[in-house]
Amino acid sequence: MSKTIHVAVGVIEDAHGRIFISRRHQQQHQGGKWEFPGGKVEPGESVHQALCRELQEECNITVQDCAPLTVIEHQYDDKRVRLDVWWVQRFTGEAKQLEGQEWRWVEKHQLDAFQFPDANRAIIERILMTAQNYQ
Numbered sequence: 001m002s003k004t005i006h007v008a009v010g011v012i013e014d015a016h017g018r019i020f021i022s023r024r025h026q027q028q029h030q031g032g033k034w035e036f037p038g039g040k041v042e043p044g045e046s047v048h049q050a051l052c053r054e055l056q057e058e059c060n061i062t063v064q065d066c067a068p069l070t071v072i073e074h075q076y077d078d079k080r081v082r083l084d085v086w087w088v089q090r091f092t093g094e095a096k097q098l099e100g101q102e103w104r105w106v107e108k109h110q111l112d113a114f115q116f117p118d119a120n121r122a123i124i125e126r127i128l129m130t131a132q133n134y135q
């Protein structure tokens, strides 16, 4: 069996409490589905470093403040992933997608209306739970 792919994932929240999502390119793993931005942790990098690098490269933002939200391990038919998910509540720069993917800000309660990879179910539950606790 192939080894687990370690991924840094950002749940980016704006001042209105909305979350940034983008749509994976068709040819990518889980293509066509929506995702939270992020990518593979490179050798020698901490997860935090990977998160900051990926969000700069993919979404044009510099992370100022973030906190670990949850870690999800998921086995797909073809690969196993460990998603290290961080909540990003402070950043500079105007968030947008730099890699040609469709993107948008969505209200937390609207997240359920989008099709995400299976591993993301647990992330969305966590977002909704945490959001409730802070209201």
Ligand SMILES: Nc1nc2c([nH]c(=O)n2[C@@H]2O[C@H](COP(=O)(O)OP(=O)(O)OP(=O)(O)O)[C@@H](O)[C@H]2O)c(=O)[nH]1
Pocket: 005, 007, 009, 028, 029, 030, 034, 035, 036, 037, 038, 039, 040, 079, 081, 083, 117, 118, 119, 120
């Ligand atoms: N970025 C991201 N990846 C996710 C999410 N959910 C999920 O299962 N994954 C999986 O995590 C893996 C790594 O993500 P990625 O393709 O963004 O990695 P990357 O940016 O380094 O891209 P590349 O190496 O393909 O260029 C993929 O297999 C992807 O399907 C998610 O919400 N965001």
Ligand SMILES: [Mg+2]
Pocket: 037, 038, 039, 040, 058
């Ligand atoms: Mg990526």
